[in-house]
Amino acid sequence: MAETPLKPVLQKPPGFRDPNFPAAQSGFRLPPRRPLLPPSFHQREGSRFSRACCCSLCIFLSVLILLVVAGCMVFYILFDPKFPVFHVQSIRLSQFNVTKKPDGTYLDAVTKTRLEVKNPILKMTYYYGDTEFDVSFGEGGDETAAGTTAVTGFTMVKQSTTCLKVETKASNMLVADDVGNRLQTGHRIKMLPVNVEARTKIGLGVAGLKIGKMAVAVKCDGITVKHLDGGDMPRCVINMLKW
Structure with a gap:
């Protein structure tokens, strides 16, 4: 009787795993x-x-x-800060001429103003930078410029008073005919409104330390010579951080 031929043994491919072989007994595990x-x-x-x-x-x-x-709050309690106080002591028009010429009306004026500045604070010093002054005549938005000048910076110690002398000049300035007539009439009866505006920077000195300067505008509007002759000293308005 002839022998049955043997079947060729199949080679297992690489990585083959027998499903009947327990995975726990294998040395290889997949990473979780x-x-x-x-x-x-x-x-x-x-x-x-x-x-x-x-x-x-x-x-x-x-x-x-x-x-x-x-x-x-602590600063306010300790030092009791206050704004400086500006008053107008006097205004003199040492020269004031309104001249009518064939080509128009002209104004010549020299204005001398005295301002009183007070530092009411007991424990603080004020440091002023250079101050620019503008003077004008009239009111109600219809002012006529009368010159500009500057005053050098100064210092005001605790509870002190300083007097500033401001002189401005308008020379051969052309104005409207009706404005010239109004200015001349106001000057004759001493009721010409004079406006003084100052722009400066103010710093504070506290316990030997200087605090940076702040822009300040000071306005003294509608002042007449007649009111000043009566003994009035109009107080000016201070606008901080506003030019």
Whole structure:
């Protein structure tokens, strides 16, 4: 009886694993997979971080504002700061001529003004920069320029008074005929409104320290020679941070 021919043995491909062979007995294990997080989870983490940053910033700003307010209160209690006080002592028109010529009406005027400046603070010093003065005649938005001049900077110690002399000049200035008539009439009856405006910078000295200068505008409007002759000393208006 002839022998049955043997079947050829099949070669197992590389990496072949017998499904009947227990995986626990194999020396090779697949690495564990990292769980995939849904996109909403990452968004929640980012929103939490943003909220934490906003809360920290709000707390910091609140503390900073409280410190600034407390510092201002302490400063006010200790030094009792006040604005300087400006009064007009006198105004003299040493020259005032309105001349009518064939080609128009002309104004020549020399104005001498004395201003009294007071520092009412007991514990602070004022430092003034160079001050520019403008003088004009008239009121109600219909003013006529009467010259500009400048005064060099000065210092006012605690509770002191300073007198400033301001002289301006208008020479051969062309004005409208009706304006010339109004100016001449006002000057004759001593009711010509005179306006003085000063622009300067003021700094403070506290306990030996100088605080930076601040822009200041001082306005003395509608002053007449007749009122000054009656003994009045009109008080000027101070506008801080406004030119």
